[in-house]
Amino acid sequence: MLERYGHGGDLITAEAEYGRPAGGFLDFSSNMNPFGPPEVVGEIVQSGWREISRYPDPAVRELRRKLADKYDIEPESILVGNGAAELIDLAIRVLGPGATGIARPSFTEYEEAVVKIGGVTVDIPLHAESGFSPQEQAIREAVRQTDLVALGHPNNPTGQLLDPELMRALAREGVPLLLDEAFMDFVPDERAFSLLRDASRTPHVHVLRSMTKFYAIPGIRLGFIVSHPDSVRRLRERQVPWSVNYFAQRIGAAVLDDIEYEERTQRWLAEESVWLRAELGRLGLTVFPGRVNYVLFALPQRNPNRPLRVQEVQRRMGERGILIRDASRFRGLDDRYVRVAIKLRGENERLVQALEEVIRSIEAEEEGAR
Ligand SMILES: Cc1ncc(COP(=O)(O)O)c(C=O)c1O
Structure with a gap:
């Protein structure tokens, strides 16, 4: 479990869980400006x-x-x-x-x-x-x-x-x-x-x-x-x-x-928020509306006998070096829910591709087990 201390962005726990150095993750689990510090x-x-x-x-x-x-x-x-x-x-x-x-x-x-x-x-x-x-x-x-x-x-x-x-x-x-x-x-x-x-x-x-x-x-x-x-x-x-x-x-x-940094951030988010939300929707995820630099979504439940659970998706993503937030750790949400930060286009593309592969692979295993 990544949220051992109740928050995202815990790279030390990720290192221990997934066996790769803390600096080697693409971290969508905490919501920072992806441009890094000014x-x-x-x-x-x-x-x-x-x-x-x-x-x-x-x-x-x-x-x-x-x-x-x-x-x-x-x-x-x-x-x-x-x-x-x-x-x-x-x-x-x-x-x-x-x-x-x-x-x-x-x-x-x-x-x-x-x-x-x-x-x-x-x-x-x-x-x-x-x-x-x-x-x-x-x-x-x-x-x-x-x-x-x-x-x-x-x-x-x-x-x-x-x-x-x-x-x-x-x-x-x-x-x-x-x-x-x-x-x-x-x-x-x-x-x-x-x-x-x-x-x-x-x-x-x-x-x-x-x-x-x-x-x-x-x-x-x-x-x-x-x-x-x-x-x-x-x-x-x-x-x-x-x-x-x-x-x-x-x-x-x-x-x-640093007004340039501020404006660059606003331009990036306006574009990337629309792109990432559309891509997550394309994967069949239920994407909730929001106006910030992170997105809450629910995993699709196409097989009622074996629902997709965030913990499993988080683990498989972590093994690929991508950290996402298990939103079931927030009271009021269950284990269908995921939160991800919005990052730069290339990083967002990696997130979408990995999510697609992970969801497909879990669903394919379900099919095989029937
Ligand atoms: C909603 C919200 N408020 C406050 C904080 C704390 O922010 P800070 O890093 O300034 O302590 C966080 C950190 O994740 C947060 O998500």
Whole structure:
């Protein structure tokens, strides 16, 4: 099982499972920008190493100022963290909800953070029949039973966005919201959907962002949370000092200037998302709609006596050096479901070809066994 630690992108486990070096895999199991880190990241890492003999800025001033400029909000509304993962944990610890409404399926860290503080979760079920789109009635039902609603916007693994007007209406009604926009920068026209600016003036609304996915720097760890300055102050009081290291601060500030990288990423995704979704559909997979850099699909069940299971498909793909995400590890999905990142064309072609061969070979074995 690849998701031993609950996440994708675990190349050390893949090495042990499939017997090839960690660097030898084509990794579709975690959703990184396939262009890799912007050039400037290499320059900073090489030239900046002597700086680590000093402490980083405890207030992360330069990066906060640049983020504030980019999103047209006040720096006091921003707290930077050691990845969005740190800030999910911090926000839940500080907000301290007894009960939290969580979409099923969604990123597992929301529930884990809630359980760690002794809280309980209330499901907001998402259904395949509606393309896993979050329904207002289900959200409102959870609102009535909880102290906080924590939702992915867009959601992982389904890729669906929330209705921003519904979120604004809930915010006006005083509903405490934690919205995870870790993948929002991949969404075309993100400003039409993001609630970041609303959060910057609303004490009970928190919006999370990650910089590790769009800029392909998960090893550096970098994310931020936006809320009203009073709420941000409360979060900062409980954050570990110097949680954002020197390289993360400098890299974060520098990558924001790389507009060419941003535009290239948007152009690539617009094209490749359409291509890959069409190709997966051609294989007979049920592909769910989404506007991000990953795709959720269900395996075809052409033989009811021996349904195709994600674990077997994942293993056979892994043996070929291609890692895919077993989406049955997300509560609310079963073992028909797979999530893959969208990568560059040549890599996507290899994924499609290998998937086709693996599915065909399993189905042919079924035929032979009859
Ligand atoms: C939906 C979602 N939120 C947050 C995170 C954490 O991101 P970071 O690398 O910034 O900690 C992830 C990582 O996979 C994610 O999928």
